[in-house]
Amino acid sequence: MKHEGYAGICACCFEPVRQGEEYRFPGSSATFHARxxxxxxNxxxxxxxxxxxxxxxxxSVK
Ligand SMILES: [Zn+2]
Known part of the structure; x- marks a missing residue:
């Protein structure tokens, strides 16, 4: 289920992530709160x- 204005669920705290507050590691599809x-x-x-x-x-360097 996709909510308007949300980027996904945080893989760290499992709370919804609002668009603009998300962080993804390069090449990763997992969504986190930047905070x-x-x-x-850790x-x-x-x-x-x-x-x-x-x-x-x-x-990718190789
Ligand atoms: Zn979070």
Missing amino acids: CVELYP SYSVKKERHKAELRAIA
């Missing part, structure tokens, strides 16, 4: 998506 990435850099889902983005960056 959750900032406040909880949360499992933030670390997982950051790690995947780093792997993609390394792979």
Whole structure:
């Protein structure tokens, strides 16, 4: 279900993310609040998506 004005559900806190408040790691489809990435850099889902983005960056350099 998609709500008008919302970018998705935050993979960190599972609350809806309003458009303009979202953050996605490069190449990732997982949606976060920009503030959750900032406040909880060590949360499992933030670390997982950051790690995947780093792997993609390394792979694209090769
Ligand atoms: Zn959040």
